[in-house]
Amino acid sequence: MKIAVCVKQVVTREWPLRVDDARTWVQDRDASFEMNEPDAYALEEALRLKEQHGGEVVVCSAGPPRVAQVIREALARGADRAIRVESNALATADSGMVAEALAAAIRDEAFDLVLTGLQSDDQGFAQTGVVLAELLGISHATIIMEVQVVEGGLRVKRELEGGWFQWVSMPSPALLTIQSGINQLRYATLRGIMAAKKKEVRVVEPPADLAPHHEILELYVPEKAKQTRLIEGSPVEAATELVRVLREEARVI
Amino acid sequence: MILVIAEQRDGVLHRASWEPILAAQQTGQPVQVAVAGVSLASVAGELAAAEVEAVLTIEHPALESYTPDGFVAVFADVVTGTQPDLVFLPHTYQTREFAPKLAVRLGRSLITDCIAVKQRDNRLAFVRPMFQGKFVADVAPTGPAPHFASFQIGAFRPDAVTRGATAADIRAVDITLEAAVIRQTMEPPFKEAKQAVDLTQAERIVAVGRGIKAQEHIALVETLAAALGAEVAASRPICDSGWLPMDRQVGSSGQTVSPKLYLALGISGAIQHLVGMKGSATIVAINKDAEAPIFEVADFGIVGDLFEVVPALVAALNAEGGGSSGAGHP
Numbered sequence: 160m161k162i163a164v165c166v167k168q169v170v171t172r173e174w175p176l177r178v179d180d181a182r183t184w185v186q187d188r189d190a191s192f193e194m195n196e197p198d199a200y201a202l203e204e205a206l207r208l209k210e211q212h213g214g215e216v217v218v219c220s221a222g223p224p225r226v227a228q229v230i231r232e233a234l235a236r237g238a239d240r241a242i243r244v245e246s247n248a249l250a251t252a253d254s255g256m257v258a259e260a261l262a263a264a265i266r267d268e269a270f271d272l273v274l275t276g277l278q279s280d281d282q283g284f285a286q287t288g289v290v291l292a293e294l295l296g297i298s299h300a301t302i303i304m305e306v307q308v309v310e311g312g313l314r315v316k317r318e319l320e321g322g323w324f325q326w327v328s329m330p331s332p333a334l335l336t337i338q339s340g341i342n343q344l345r346y347a348t349l350r351g352i353m354a355a356k357k358k359e360v361r362v363v364e365p366p367a368d369l370a371p372h373h374e375i376l377e378l379y380v381p382e383k384a385k386q387t388r389l390i391e392g393s394p395v396e397a398a399t400e401l402v403r404v405l406r407e408e409a410r411v412i
Numbered sequence: 413m414i415l416v417i418a419e420q421r422d423g424v425l426h427r428a429s430w431e432p433i434l435a436a437q438q439t440g441q442p443v444q445v446a447v448a449g450v451s452l453a454s455v456a457g458e459l460a461a462a463e464v465e466a467v468l469t470i471e472h473p474a475l476e477s478y479t480p481d482g483f484v485a486v487f488a489d490v491v492t493g494t495q496p497d498l499v500f501l502p503h504t505y506q507t508r509e510f511a512p513k514l515a516v517r518l519g520r521s522l523i524t525d526c527i528a529v530k531q532r533d534n535r536l537a538f539v540r541p542m543f544q545g546k547f548v549a550d551v552a553p554t555g556p557a558p559h560f561a562s563f564q565i566g567a568f569r570p571d572a573v574t575r576g577a578t579a580a581d582i583r584a585v586d587i588t589l590e591a592a593v594i595r596q597t598m599e600p601p602f603k604e605a606k607q608a609v610d611l612t613q614a615e616r617i618v619a620v621g622r623g624i625k626a627q628e629h630i631a632l633v634e635t636l637a638a639a640l641g642a643e644v645a646a647s648r649p650i651c652d653s654g655w656l657p658m659d660r661q662v663g664s665s666g667q668t669v670s671p672k673l674y675l676a677l678g679i680s681g682a683i684q685h686l687v688g689m690k691g692s693a694t695i696v697a698i699n700k701d702a703e704a705p706i707f708e709v710a711d712f713g714i715v716g717d718l719f720e721v722v723p724a725l726v727a728a729l730n731a732e733g734g735g736s737s738g739a740g741h742p
């Protein structure tokens with residue numbers, strides 16, 4: 160089974176985010192970056208499918224040169240090779256443009272299965288995978304929590320709201336958007352990190368004529384709807400006061 | 413005209429459908445509502461109570477169960493046929509699956525997870541969260557109309573929908589649908605084996621998030637819960653990592669709770685978590701990041717390191733010998 164996994168590089172969770180001067184994105188020049196969380200689960204799922212059914216796992220990422228970091232990480236975890244769509248123009252791309260760039264980069268490889276995360280931790284449009292399926296002309300299903308390979312295609316467990324699930328079958332080739340928690344992640348070993356250095360990374364340019372589908376006019380901190388009473392002081396003082404408030408004012412303990 | 417795509421399953425309307433209807437009404441433009449499936453009379457009747465121009469029903473045996481391919485095919489025809497200026501949907505699991513494909517098939521823009529609509533420099537802009545709710549952005553669609561937008565569940569109050577003086581017209585839309593375009597076969601929805609804990613009955617809940625850092629620290633949370641007479645719950649990543657069982661997860665893909673006290677430890681407050689707990693009577697957040705979105709819904713907060721605050725809380729509770737007794741103490 161020939162599997163492509165699309166991974167996005169996002170600013171790490173712990174990074175203190177600040178809006179940039181243009182007020183349309185965050186200051187990320189000096190930020191540290193990591194693999195978008197559900198994408199890490201998508202990669203793990205691809206590696207497991209390869210272990211069971213054989214084949215190849217190819218990791219794809221689009222963005223400026225620094226996305227090489229998440230590609231290295233994916234290769235160290237076990238992906239066989241990589242495709243990097245590199246362009247600084249992608250730095251202002253929306254999900255539609257990214258999907259078009261990814262589609263152009265992987266179309267000719269005729270993958271049996273394409274995996275993406277269900278949404279990104281930064282913009283979170285939750286569109287790139289679905290749009291990519293349409294551009295590749297293949298079937299798809301979203302928010303997937305289990306993948307079974309069956310005769311002629313796939314049977315997958317789709318998460319629904321409020322703890323419900325549903326099995327869906329479809330022919331290959333197909334695209335699935337993977338939900339966090341589908342499996343338990345493995346981490347890169349030293350051997351994996353060494354081996355990654357020798358793996359092929361194909362760098363391609365995105366198509367020249369990508370047109371945006373939307374524009375961020377302004378990024379800002381939301382207005383607070385509720386007045387939170389912050390309890391100050393040392394940990395001991397704050398804890399004592401909180402217990403008093405919960406007992407005497409809120410009367411919930 | 414704004415076309416709203418409503419959602420139903422087995423003849424039961426998804427309540428979130430009212431929210432894009434309200435969003436559409438608030439723009440002042442005429443509104444039509446479309447719904448697809450089989451045996452839609454009752455759902456259509458319910459929708460027709462809203463003040464809208466018309467309710468369009470799209471019935472076909474192949475639409476009995478939702479499939480992304482079937483829905484993209486019929487709604488592409490309906491949108492092309494009705495030529496709306498905008499298409500609004502609820503941001504449900506179902507529209508997440510088919511709406512991006514629908515918009516791309518028609519070569520149109522889709523802005524997902526919106527919480528408000530506004531005019532900005534003579535452009536229509538959609539307000540939506542970014543970076544897991546730490547920021548919001550005003551996003552304007554580009555390219556030709558109709559533009560698509562989906563609305564976050566809970567952003568609008570379903571009961572605020574304006575009702576019409578008389579029921580709206582219900583019109584059946586003629587469609588053709590080749591069963592062969594549908595590649596997916598759906599099995600009936602199910603729930604995993606019965607849950608061991610029913611958090612919805614808990615009076616007090618101590619919920620833990622990724623701020624707890626490692627599985628071995630969960631014991632600290634359990635100690636606090638015991639001192640408060642509370643159940644332990646968690647954000648999704650904690651259950652994903654297997655540190656607590658799935659049936660302790662609160663949020664859109666877990667349980668929805670409304671205890672008297674909800675104490676959130678090291679939880680950032682992503683919308684998928686908030687929808688599961690914001691109905692709690694008293695919400696307390698302990699988080700080292702003063703800007704964490706959890707403080708948006710918290711009544712009381714401590715900005716600090718949970719590894720310092722939680723032991724102090726346990727000590728304070730135990731010192732007063734109270735546990736969950738609730739007895740009055742000075």
Ligand SMILES: Cc1cc2nc3c(=O)[nH]c(=O)nc-3n(C[C@H](O)[C@H](O)[C@H](O)COP(=O)(O)OP(=O)(O)OC[C@H]3O[C@@H](n4cnc5c(N)ncnc54)[C@H](O)[C@@H]3O)c2cc1C
Nearest residue numbers: 165184221222253254275276278279282283284285286287
């Ligand atoms: C350095 C950088 C700066 C950026 N700055 C801006 C900006 O200022 N304004 C702006 O509007 N956009 C910006 N973007 C683009 C944007 O972050 C996304 O790549 C694009 O919009 C995808 O949409 P999304 O994040 O909502 O992804 P979603 O649709 O939520 O993502 C779903 C899945 O698609 C896959 N995916 C998404 N993006 C990529 C990718 N790039 N490569 C491989 N797989 C991917 C992942 O598997 C992901 O889980 C920037 C991108 C980069 C790389």
Ligand SMILES: Cc1cc2nc3c(=O)[nH]c(=O)nc-3n(C[C@H](O)[C@H](O)[C@H](O)COP(=O)(O)OP(=O)(O)OC[C@H]3O[C@@H](n4cnc5c(N)ncnc54)[C@H](O)[C@@H]3O)c2cc1C
Nearest residue numbers: 621622623647648663664665666678679680684685700718
């Ligand atoms: C379709 C879908 C469904 C989902 N369903 C759910 C769901 O049902 N439930 C759910 O919870 N999530 C759900 N999620 C995931 C959700 O989007 C968030 O990713 C998740 O809720 C984040 O969990 P968290 O707050 O524990 O982690 P993080 O966002 O990583 O937050 C950790 C917090 O801990 C704080 N912290 C760190 N160290 C300390 C310390 N020492 N002391 C105090 N504070 C500290 C940090 O400041 C941060 O605010 C879903 C996502 C999707 C896309």
